[in-house]
Amino acid sequence: MPGTVLLLAASPLGRGRLVDAAGVLPVLAAVAPAVLSGTDTANVVELADPLEPQAVLTRLRAAAAAPGPLTVYVAGQLHLDRRQRLPHLALARTTPATVRYTALPWHWVREELRLRSAADTALVVDLHADAEAWRYVAERGLDCGANAAVYGRVAPGAGRRGAAEPAYMKAVATLLRSGYRPPLPQLHEQALARIADVGAGRDLLLSLPGGSRPPFAYAPARPVTLPPGTGAMVPAPVGPPLAGAQPVPAGAGQETRAAGPVPPPAAREPYATEPAPPGPGQAPGQDPHALISAAVRSGRHEDAEALAARYEERAVGARGAGSEEALHWAEVRADLAMFAGDAVRSCRAWLAVARTRLAAGQAVDAPAVEAAVDRAHHQWTRITDPARARELGAELAELRLRVPGRRQGALENVRRQLRQLQAAP
Known part of the structure; x- marks a missing residue:
């Protein structure tokens, strides 16, 4: 099965460029x-200094929806928005004052990979961060979700020394030009x-085979060595580890370089849930998200819906309709x-999710609330049925008054x- 690769490189065009x-x-x-x-084969999409976060989101959704392995290479810089203080990937038009509207929220990356498996989804990142984001x-x-293996580094901005270069990503690219890709670790x-x-001594290294919070370690201050006969590179981290950190495990334009149609947008994916008693065709302990994903890709939409509905019903009964687990399954549906x-x-369904989150006391600019209203929109x-569009449009307009996005x-x-x-006959 062919793989999919998304190459995303972005940084501001003005004086705010860190890399x-x-x-x-x-x-x-x-x-x-x-x-x-x-x-064996792959489709490659390149995004060079894109201008609009929605355009990047569209490409990311399409890549996440494609069958087969997915590798996303990201080079760029991180900033916090002034309102929610959440990390964003700066794009070509981003300035410190416009991060919220012109940069790509990092949690969008996490959300769009939620219906994938960590076994065939990887992020390779080389990111620089301003002081606040650092x-x-x-x-x-840097939360990348539980369904992607993550490798790379986060480096502090170089200050007045000018724009840095993505040295880690260039090293990766140089190694790959040999014609062989070793296992990502x-x-x-x-x-x-x-x-x-x-x-050395300042970069944060990301090395994560799958998990919601990547372990960090400072970059080694002495060269990484290759144990004789192992073929595996082992880091030698020094300096104080971050709180809760674990050692790093051993081991604008856009261009599409591939034939074939762009796949549809990806669904959101797994909230970590306790397994319910297995249903028809489900082995004990088997991840329901994998079954749902397989059903969707094979066109068995009714089977996918039935399984998700079953888990939502169980979550509502156990924890309530406003619980994150129940809301997760509502979003999946x-x-x-x-x-x-x-x-x-x-x-x-998205309108109902947004109303439930607001009723539970979540802020109108909470990422999950904004995402629900945006997806409803x-x-x-x-919607092609005018009567249905008028009905739901009135509900959407009411929500948009509270959640402008x-x-x-x-x-x-x-x-x-x-x-x-309303003016149409």
Whole structure:
């Protein structure tokens, strides 16, 4: 089965640039797609200094929805938005004052990979961070979700020394140009060995085969060594570890370089749940998300919906409709409706999720609340039945008054389309 590769390199075009992220793309682009992916064949999508976060989100969703292994290479810089103090990947138009509207929220990356398996999903990142984002990552980690293996580094900004280069990603690309992609843990350690003197004692290293909070360690201050006969690179971390850290385990334009249609947007995925008693065709202890994903990809939408509904019912009975577990399954069902082509059901489900979160006391600008309203809005624009569109549009406009979201003019967009619907015969 062919793999999918997303190459994303982004940094502001002005004086706020911490790293020349796009400078690594020519080196990565020279690598054969199959080597970038680690599969026999692969589709590659390149995003060089993109302008709009929604455009990046669309490409990320398409990549996440594709069958087969997915590898996402990200080079860029992190900032915190002034309102929620959450990490964002800066894009070409991002300034300190416009992070919330012009940068890509990092939690969007986590959300879009939620219906994938860590066994075939990987992030390779080379990120630089301003002072605030650096403190955030050092204290809290960089949450990439439980369903992606993550390798790379986070480096502090170089200050007045000008834009840094993505040395780790360039090392990765140089290694891959040999025509062979070793297992990612080995590739990670080999890249670290090449830049051992660049970030010694200050970079945070990410090495995670799957988990919601990656362990960090400071970059080794002495060269990484290769034990004789092992073939595995072993880091030698020094300096004080971060609180709760574990050792690093051993071991704008866009271009598509592939044939074939862009896949549909990805559904959101797994909230960690306790397994319910197995249903038909489900082995004891088997992850229901894997079964749901397989059912969707084979077109068995009713089976996927039935399993998700069963888990939602169980979560509501055990923890209540406002619990995160129950809301997770409600969100999964909303996305399953989207995959089945039922925009009405999907829109209605997302509206219900947003109302439940607000009723539970979540803030109007909480990421989960904004995401629910945005997804309801997205599905509403795909409703072809005028009567249903008018009905749900009124509910959406009411919610948009409370949850304007990050896209300026979203409420006016709903009102304008509603006026057009009401004027239609």
